[in-house]
Amino acid sequence: MLSADPLTLGEWSWDAQSSRLAIHIDASTGYQEIDGVWTLQSVSKVLAGLSHQRLHQLFSDGASGTDPVSCRLKLSTGKSLTLTGQFKADGSASGVLMRRGEAEEWLADPSGAELEAAFQPIVSLHTGEIGGFEALARWPRASAGHPYSPEDRGLATSMLMRASEALSAWIRDSGRQDLFVNVNVTAPDLAEETLVALVGDLIAGHDFSPGQLRIELTEQAALRDPETALRTVEALKDAGAGVVLDDFGTGHSSFEWLEALPADGLKVDADLIRKLERPRMQTILKAVTGLAHELGLSTTAEGVEDLETVGRLKSLGFDFVQGFAFSRPLPAAQAGKLLKA
Template sequence: MPSASSDDQSFIVSDHALDAARTCVWEFTPETQSLRIRARGHPVLPQIEGDWKLSDFLPLLDGLSGPSFVAALGDIDGHERLNLPLGLSDGETMRLVGARSEDGQVRGLLFVSQAEHYTASESQLEAVFQPIIRLSDGSIAGFEALARWRSSEGKLQHASDFTGQASPLSNSGLAVEMLTQSANALADWWQDFPELKLFVQVNLTGADLFRADVLTRIDELVAADRFPVNSLRLELTEQMALRDFDAGVAAATALQASGVALVLDDFGSGHSSLAWLSAIPAVGIKFDPHLTRLAGTPRTDAILSTMTQLAHSLDMTVTAEGIEDFEKVQFLRSIECDYVQGFAYAHPMTRDKAKRFLISQNSLSNLGI
């Protein structure tokens, strides 16, 4: 998430939103043919939650779902994703999404019913975009999409403008609209500037990970084939892991298998960062801005340098955000940090301004400037 300003924060969602989604986490161990299903919070379908042998679980499914489930589990490999409807013998319907993780486990989410779907008018919710700069040559690598609310007076507002009142930006359902606007912008930029190979990163909350409508929209956007796989990226914070590590890993595995890339945001802000790093199939990390601002002290510099080397050894990129001046850029370049983001380079801008920004930067690049 952007950190040059503390006003830009992830949407804050209560545990009630997770319960309302009626989502279970599941994990299958091929070697033992063992299946574990558990709810996120309060029980969702007690009759299927718990630890099962696959052979004991299959009689709970209807006549068509059992063979489909077995076939899907048998065919899956590291590059495939499970996404199939299932029915219980008592008539309840579900949707199962998942993929195989590096540890050999097959895990994901089980949506017992569609989460409540919120919609927002494009005239109200508007994505703005902050450039992410490639540190090696100063070129634009991509953007982070941030949510703003267009008031009746035409002013763009963010969460801090709603002090003392409910902010429309706290509605987790707006993630669907943010994903849509971000994907549309990304598709246009790939059409106009294919040589730049841009990406767009969108923040998701812990609650968004467990919403059926969010995963469905991601599937639709990727399937439309308007931009390359993995150029739409999702920023995940460690706070998701702190609340329920196993569930966060299951959700992230399902997301990554759908054709989006994952970036670990605010890396270094909590005690489980290394566990999160080892379990999530991410393409990059973003340093926690508070850590970035401490650069220049021996201990912090050693930490940032070591974390960068670790990320690169895992074929992950590193982004330093919250860069408000150029004092720390030379150090970040010396440790081979890949990207920087912050007010020193550019403020968040509307989609139209972002296109003009791309045109101007591309023109300078073509002139060799």
């Protein structure tokens, strides 16, 4: 089928009418996991990193004519390859797959700093087990003088994909079908037209149950454009995502958003939890959890740094707790080991 070129792995073709990607791999190359006919959703099961988003953008942007194709992909097994070829006038395309070096791919900013995902456990006060994790962006090799602004960068695409891959691996390795992962989105993320489609593809591609992939939204982000925020949240819910109101209690209209957004849970800000010793704050927190439960929302206490406060938080009605008292944010593999501890 192919030449003896050691860099050539196989051939591929894209049918624009049926939205199917056919990949034919030479059996001797060791890349058989990607061989087959795929939809853009189903192929996400064998891809890692930013690869699914790259494919989605490549074949969903309506390229045609003589546009060339060059798309770097990384498989979930760690192998890397590149799709090269050309589009045709009707939007279909074809070409060959080329072998690439298997060095880890990172999302880098212009200064060369590398984005990594870390995961902090969210512990259930009902079972004492880890219920899920929050995905947090980290730049471990960033220079101290470089001013990062995640709010401006819009990191949701990368973090959603990394978090989904991690959640899928945790479910597979632990057998826990009830796990979830929370991913923060910012105002620029909410304005991205591809956000809802990406979330839907990830949920379908990884076969997540409704609410396992959860979006954390702050009031500050929603207030940038309330109409867009409400419309996007409703679409995310329809796509199968859970929605959590983050930093609850710090904004001037938290209760208004509690009524307006179809959320599944709320996270009480760490600044309020640190005032737990105050009797008036205890009364306020108990009222908040009671109201949340009446509305069908779960409640999470953030910034818990002392195990001695866990019992009091449970008595106040909290469902989950999160903070350094349980674990610092960890790489996905280390976070997964906590599920087996």
